[in-house]
Amino acid sequence: MEPMNSLAHPQLRFTPVVDDPSGPRELVILGSTGSIGTQAIDIVLRNPDRFRVVALSAGGGQVELLAEQAFQLGVHTVAVARAEAGAALRAALAERAAGRPLPTVLAGPEAATELAQLPCHSVLNGITGSIGLAPTLAALRAGRVLVLANKESLIVGGPLVKAVAAPGQIVPVDSEHAALFQALTAGSPREVRRLVVTASGGPFRGRTRDQLAGVTPQEALAHPTWAMGPMVTVNSATLVNKGLEVIEAHLLFDIPFDRIDVVVHPQSIVHSMVEYTDGSTLAQASPPDMRMPISLGLGWPDRVAQAAPGCDWTKAATWEFFPLDDEAFPAVGLAREVGTLGGTAPAVFNAANEECVHAFLAGRLAFTGIVDAVAKVVAEHDTRGRGTSLTVEDVLDAEGWARARARELAAG
Incomplete structure (x- = not known):
């Protein structure tokens, strides 16, 4: 069946409202001091003929790095989410100005949303957490290509995002969804039998539930493959991250949950696969380096040469695949239930x-x-989680209640 509203349709090219093909593609990077943002900047600096960054935003915890990025890239606007960090950012910029014009500084929780609407070709949303929802909606409404690394904004605001996004307007950056995005170019939507999302298994692959009870934060933060922030790293250890990715795949590609599988692949070389109705399975493979999917998002529909190293086919290698242990790691099954609700x-x-x-x-x-x-x-909230009608206020109210209830439970 053809998707009704595929947000990330790899065979459709969305034409942004602001598009000047005569010069470098202009970008806004949200979350520039984080892992995604810093790697995106690395790609930009190595490809000045392809990309130009016009604005940056960050949370405000690393104003020195943000100021350095601003002058390194020559942006005209810089934003921080923490209002109290505005003064420190201005001071850091002034110290580095050396006679150069100072960028405009925006500070406060709405700053990233303002940046997402600025004239540009693409907005890379590399913010962590559901606070990325408002910038996601702003970029889409402004007619920009949304290069999406902030999976939470799509997950918590799925119906809101689907209501404003045009087919092909979102290019996913998560390695798994970038892999699916690429593999889906091989056939038409009606020929897709299932999506197969791969998981590294995290640092505790093979442990039973009883063996997981005493895991320490230090152990959970020691991911065997990827270098990520603490929230994403712990989510990878519990496989909550994989549950979120299943929901994201459903929303991006309009594939039912019963046709999205998860398989454990410790080497993290095959990032995901698409099985077609003729029995063919197409896999996207590359070493675990986020610069590849980031560059694909920034340059789509063209690739960025030498964005990241490829596989070395001159060396022997073994790729393993294992079924998911739902008893030890129930997060994926719970996510399916949540996504269905x-x-x-x-x-x-x-x-x-x-x-x-x-x-x-x-x-x-x-x-x-x-x-x-x-x-x-989730069980306590399920009667309020049904239905397709959703507003931003609904999302914020639900999040507030969930956070308060979770804190109560964590306090014992």
């Missing part, structure tokens, strides 16, 4: 998990207690 249920799932991860890192909650507490919050 729709409405505010994904927002409740995501917000409760964020609070529970914070509690785990602070030593107030056991590792296995993260998903257990999230499941309890």
Whole structure:
């Protein structure tokens, strides 16, 4: 069946409102001091003929780095989400100005949303967490190509995003969804049998639920393959991240949940696969380096040469695939239930998990207690999580309730 509203349709090219093919593609980068943002800037600096960054935003915890990026890239606007960081950012910019014009500084929770609407070709949303929802909606409404690394904004606001995004307007950056995006170019939507999302299995692959009970934050933060922030790293250890990715794949590609599988692949070389109705399976493979999917998003429909190293086919290698242990890692099954409920249920799932991860890192909650507490919050909220009608206020209210309830459960 043809998708009804595929947000990330690889065979359709969305034409942004602002597009000057005669010069470098102009970009806005949200979350520039984080992992996604810094790697995107690396790609831009190595390809000045292809890209030009016009504005940057960050949370405000690393104003020195943000000021350095601003002058390195020559942007005209810089924003921080924390209002109190505005003065420190202005001071850091002034120290580095050396006679150069100072960028405009925006500060406050709405700053990234303002940047997302600036004239440009593409907006890279590399913000972590559901606070990325408002910038996501702003970029789409302004007619920009949305290069999406902020999966939470799509998950918590799925119906809102689907209502404003044109087919092909979103290019996903998560390595799994970038892989699916590429593999889906091989056939028509009606020929897709299933999507297969790969998971590294995290640092605790092979452990039983009982063996996971005593996991420490230090152990959970030691991911065997990827270098990420603490929230995403813990989410990868619990496989909550993979559950979120299943919901994201459903929303991006309009494939039903019962046709989206998860398989454990410890080497993290095959990033995901698409199985077609004739029995063919197409896999996208590359070493675990986020610069590849980021560059694909920034340059789509063209690729960026030498964005990241490829596989070395002169050396012997073994790729392994294992079924997911749903008993030890129930997060993916819970995410399927949440995604099927729709409405505010994904927002409740995501917000409760964020609070529970914070509690785990602070030593107030056991590792296995993260998903257990999230499941309890979702169960208590399920009657309010149904339906397709959704507003931003609904999402915020649901998140507020979920965070408060999760904190109560984590406190014992």
